[in-house]
Amino acid sequence: MPEFKKPHALTDAPLHYCPGCTHGIIHRLVAEVIDEMGIEGQTVGVAPVGCSVMAYDYFACDMIEAAHGRAPAVATGVKRANPDTFVFTYQGDGDLAAIGTAEIVHAATRGENITVIFVNNTTYGMTGGQMAPTTLPGQVTQTTPYGRNTNVEGFPIRVCEMLSTLSGVALAERVTVVDPANIRKAKAAIRKGFEFQKNKQGFSIIEVLSTCPTNWGKSPVDAIDWLKENMMPYYPLGVYKEGAIR
Amino acid sequence: MERKLMKGNEALAEAAIRAGCKCFFGYPITPQTEISAYMSKRMPKVGGVFLQAESEVSAINMVYGCASSGIRCMTSSSSPGVSLKSEGVSYIAGADLPCVIINVMRGGPGLGGIQPSQADYWQATKALGHGDFQLLVYAPSSVQEMADTVTKAFDLADKYRMPALILADGLLGQMMEPVAFEDVDISFGDGSDKEWAARGHNNERKHNISNSLYLKPDELEDRIVERFKRYDVIKANHTEAECYKTDDAELIITAYGSVARIAKAAVDAARAKGIKVGLFRPITLWPFPEKELKAACANAENVLCVEMSMGQMIEDVKLALECKKNVEFFGRTGGIVPKPSEILAKIVEMTQKGAE
Ligand SMILES: Cc1ncc(C[n+]2csc(CCOP(=O)(O)OP(=O)(O)O)c2C)c(N)n1
Ligand code: SF4
Numbered sequence: 001m002p003e004f005k006k007p008h009a010l011t012d013a014p015l016h017y018c019p020g021c022t023h024g025i026i027h028r029l030v031a032e033v034i035d036e037m038g039i040e041g042q043t044v045g046v047a048p049v050g051c052s053v054m055a056y057d058y059f060a061c062d063m064i065e066a067a068h069g070r071a072p073a074v075a076t077g078v079k080r081a082n083p084d085t086f087v088f089t090y091q092g093d094g095d096l097a098a099i100g101t102a103e104i105v106h107a108a109t110r111g112e113n114i115t116v117i118f119v120n121n122t123t124y125g126m127t128g129g130q131m132a133p134t135t136l137p138g139q140v141t142q143t144t145p146y147g148r149n150t151n152v153e154g155f156p157i158r159v160c161e162m163l164s165t166l167s168g169v170a171l172a173e174r175v176t177v178v179d180p181a182n183i184r185k186a187k188a189a190i191r192k193g194f195e196f197q198k199n200k201q202g203f204s205i206i207e208v209l210s211t212c213p214t215n216w217g218k219s220p221v222d223a224i225d226w227l228k229e230n231m232m233p234y235y236p237l238g239v240y241k242e243g244a245i246r
Numbered sequence: 247m248e249r250k251l252m253k254g255n256e257a258l259a260e261a262a263i264r265a266g267c268k269c270f271f272g273y274p275i276t277p278q279t280e281i282s283a284y285m286s287k288r289m290p291k292v293g294g295v296f297l298q299a300e301s302e303v304s305a306i307n308m309v310y311g312c313a314s315s316g317i318r319c320m321t322s323s324s325s326p327g328v329s330l331k332s333e334g335v336s337y338i339a340g341a342d343l344p345c346v347i348i349n350v351m352r353g354g355p356g357l358g359g360i361q362p363s364q365a366d367y368w369q370a371t372k373a374l375g376h377g378d379f380q381l382l383v384y385a386p387s388s389v390q391e392m393a394d395t396v397t398k399a400f401d402l403a404d405k406y407r408m409p410a411l412i413l414a415d416g417l418l419g420q421m422m423e424p425v426a427f428e429d430v431d432i433s434f435g436d437g438s439d440k441e442w443a444a445r446g447h448n449n450e451r452k453h454n455i456s457n458s459l460y461l462k463p464d465e466l467e468d469r470i471v472e473r474f475k476r477y478d479v480i481k482a483n484h485t486e487a488e489c490y491k492t493d494d495a496e497l498i499i500t501a502y503g504s505v506a507r508i509a510k511a512a513v514d515a516a517r518a519k520g521i522k523v524g525l526f527r528p529i530t531l532w533p534f535p536e537k538e539l540k541a542a543c544a545n546a547e548n549v550l551c552v553e554m555s556m557g558q559m560i561e562d563v564k565l566a567l568e569c570k571k572n573v574e575f576f577g578r579t580g581g582i583v584p585k586p587s588e589i590l591a592k593i594v595e596m597t598q599k600g601a602e
Binding site: 011040041042043044046053054056057059060061062063064065066067070074075076077078079080081086102103105106 | 268269271295297299300301303304305307308309310311312313314315317319333334337341436437443444445446447448449450453454455456457458459
């Protein structure tokens with residue numbers, strides 16, 4: 001039987017994530033893919049602000065901490081400087097779909113040869129649970145205390161659907177990590193993203209539906225149930241686009 | 247040595263490539279667009295990278311990523327675009343990364359105008375972004391200097407691991423003059439000589455991190471204090487200025503960039519009238535050449551600061567002279583370039599006042 005160990009691409013630093021938060025699982029999946037492809041030495045990760053701002057302490061590859069929303073531009077700089085480097089960004093939904101909308105759309109449409117790990121937890125985790133561009137209609141957050149009113153706050157952004165209209169995108173896939181079967185699918189999607197990158201076939205984004213038990217005010221188990229009942233109908237899992245652009 | 251007739255903006259771009267700038271990230275804005283246009287033509291020919299970003303915010307963040315890889319890179323803009331870059335500049339300074347930023351200034355605030363201006367002196371020398379940091383700031387005054395200062399900016403930015411800024415204006419950018427380039431083979435480093443670069447550790451070292459976040463206040467203070475020690479070394483070693491007819495001058499004009507050229511004409515006109523005037527031209531705006539200015543003003547009672555703004559550098563002039571001289575100001579702003587005759591009139595006014 002194979003031994004269950006920490007992937008080499010993760011350091012020994014203890015993760016600071018809240019109990020039951022799925023950020024930890026997603027970190028592990030990215031690290032396992034890096035290990036399996038044997039690319040840790042050629043990989044540069046870019047983590048902007050959000051709960052995962054200190055990902056630079058957790059991933060054992062070279063890391064860059066970026067300003068809020070700017071990771072796709074920073075990753076572009078790394079990739080253009082050294083096209084053979086594997087470059088991934090690790091971004092939250094506030095980061096990617098609000099303040100960093102221009103950066104993600106243009107990195108995608110350029111077909112920037114990078115892999116984006118997009119963690120959608122419908123909230124701004126780090127700053128204490130405010131409304132995010134992905135907050136569901138009716139969802140209560142710190143800044144939508146009466147529930148998100150679409151007449152006032154507008155509608156959530158479905159990022160994979162939006163980006164899949166762009167010609168530069170090789171992979172846009174939505175996954176989740178609520179159970180072992182889905183975790184395996186999530187890992188396969190991340191692997192696919194890195195393979196597209198390896199073959200210089202275009203931009204890849206893997207959106208991971210994730211929990212934020214702390215700001216949702218739920219136990220880890222209830223948070224998983226809430227994700228299944230509320231997020232999965234609004235954000236259907238699946239492949240939105242797949243195919244080399246070059 | 248190669249001599250060419252070039253626009254200031256193009257000379258600067260060519261010199262950057264010869265200095266080993268591999269990647270250029272731009273966004274169109276008047277009056278610096280020739281830099282992007284030149285780079286887009288030349289970079290693919292020499293194996294470099296030209297990329298037009300979606301905004302100045304993105305352009306400076308591309309620079310941040312590229313600089314993190316240990317590769318020489320540059321971005322250029324004009325005043326409104328430079329304001330947008332300030333977030334990225336602060337992160338670059340906070341992560342101790344070298345890069346070069348160009349500001350070909352135009353009139354402001356807001357959208358302002360597209361004519362030459364020097365109204366971004368404060369922004370460049372005091373606060374191009376939040377937090378405790380400085381940029382190296384060069385102010386070229388000729389097409390040749392557009393080329394020369396960009397080379398120095400790359401070298402010092404690398405040496406001291408900090409961003410450097412070239413503060414030019416529309417006049418210098420558009421002006422055509424002969425420029426000489428050293429014969430060099432164009433070559434770009436790959437960052438492997440930079441032990442701090444986050445470019446993939448190749449399983450040969452611990453991972454590098456490009457970062458400006460320090461949640462523990464004592465760690466953050468240590469980082470900043472270390473940075474300011476480097477700034478002290480720069481202040482002691484890298485100030486630059488030009489003195490023109492200052493030896494016997496009773497009145498010293500201080501001016502930088504294109505205005506210094508106009509001031510020179512006013513100095514000559516005043517000298518022709520028998521008035522002993524000289525020009526002091528800072529080439530580095532940060533660090534400001536304080537001791538050089540003090541020395542140049544040793545025999546002068548009067549100092550006239552001339553700028554294309556409402557008066558920004560004048561504060562550094564007064565500080566350097568410790569309020570021991572009479573410092574007055576003449577400026578035009580909003581895109582209006584001062585005339586030599588206007589400066590001469592102010593010189594005559596000041597010297598007559600002294601005689602009364
Ligand atoms: C320019 C800027 N604005 C605001 C912030 C404050 N801030 C830090 S993290 C964050 C939200 C992060 O939310 P998200 O991207 O959804 O990631 P999560 O924390 O949920 O993982 C905000 C607004 C900042 N750091 N920088
Ligand atoms: S605040 Fe939410 S997203 Fe952030 S670590 Fe805690 S549970 Fe995870």
